[in-house]
Amino acid sequence: MMTLKSSAESLEAACRELVRVERSSLGLEVQLPVIYPNGDLVTVVVTEENGSTIVHDGGFAAMTLATAGVAITRKMRDRIVALSTHYGCEFRNERMIRTALADDLPLVVAVVANASRTIADQLLQTHAQPLFTFRQEVIARVKEYVGAKRVRENEAVTGKSGTQYNIGAVVLDKALRDPVAYVEAVKDLDGVNKRFREFYDISQMLFNPEPDRIIMYDDNANLRQGDLIILQDVSNVVRFSDAETRFRQMATD
Incomplete structure (x- = not known):
């Protein structure tokens, strides 16, 4: 206890x-x-x-x-x-x-x-609605489709630079031992810059097996195509509206 x-x-x-x-x-x-x-x-x-x-x-x-x-x-x-x-x-x-x-x-x-x-x-x-809720929406969707017991919120992950990042949602394998995916949310240009830096640093680490790095972006965000291309260099970029398809597949893996 x-x-x-x-x-x-x-x-x-x-x-x-x-x-x-x-x-x-x-x-x-x-x-x-x-x-x-x-x-x-x-x-x-x-x-x-x-x-x-x-x-x-x-x-x-x-x-x-x-x-x-x-x-x-x-x-x-x-x-x-x-x-x-x-x-x-x-x-x-x-x-x-x-x-x-x-x-x-x-x-x-x-x-x-x-x-x-x-x-x-x-x-x-x-803005009538709080802007910070999108990240929580992403985490909630991941929990819904993968299962809450497999998700760790704000888990600390260290990049090659030695910097620690608090990942929005870390998805564990079915045995609840090893991470299989790091999931972050992006709503605006500032988020693009931060998540690129974060995932680039983490991508330089030698994980075996290497967890999937996923960026979930707001369909309504004012992001340029170039922003999404940059994020694709370090992650799998998924629209929020496609969350169910992406994570239900992960739940069965």
Whole structure:
């Protein structure tokens, strides 16, 4: 029987897996368990500029608005600037920015992440339905057609770079031992970029047997044909409307 203590330890471990730090051309990219309305986890960048430690959101929140077709109007910009001031940040060059001291860096990282989320939250002013539900719809379909006991949600998988990715749905074999498929959802251009990077990194690992990598995309998404071709280089690309055909076949394999 799971005790309250063991449950707390498992929950803490699961939450820690949502935090990831990776060095990139931008600086140190820190992924945090703060979520944009489209379901993506917020990532902020820690870098040095003119001898000071700067934390910013890389313009990711503004890009989330752009990929959803939402323009930052003067009225919206004024609202974002007011929100940034509330968090002790600046909204400059489409980025949420704050300077950090060495001893308060972790707190500033968390503050900038939450401030960045308020930018993307402007999506909720223009979209009646929450945008983050598509990923959950995909996971629910996988469970429905393959069987819930064979599906692990947000399972951590490590790529060749050493980066850990939380896969939306990992499908296990019928013996519930080994993964046979990694399934992710894509709703917009930002999702295309992230999933390509994720699946490319994972594809460089030598798994035996190699799990199938599947991208499920929204039929109504404003994706270009070129975006789908790029994803096909690292995955099997499936329309959401074809989910039943694809996964019922997997259930019988």
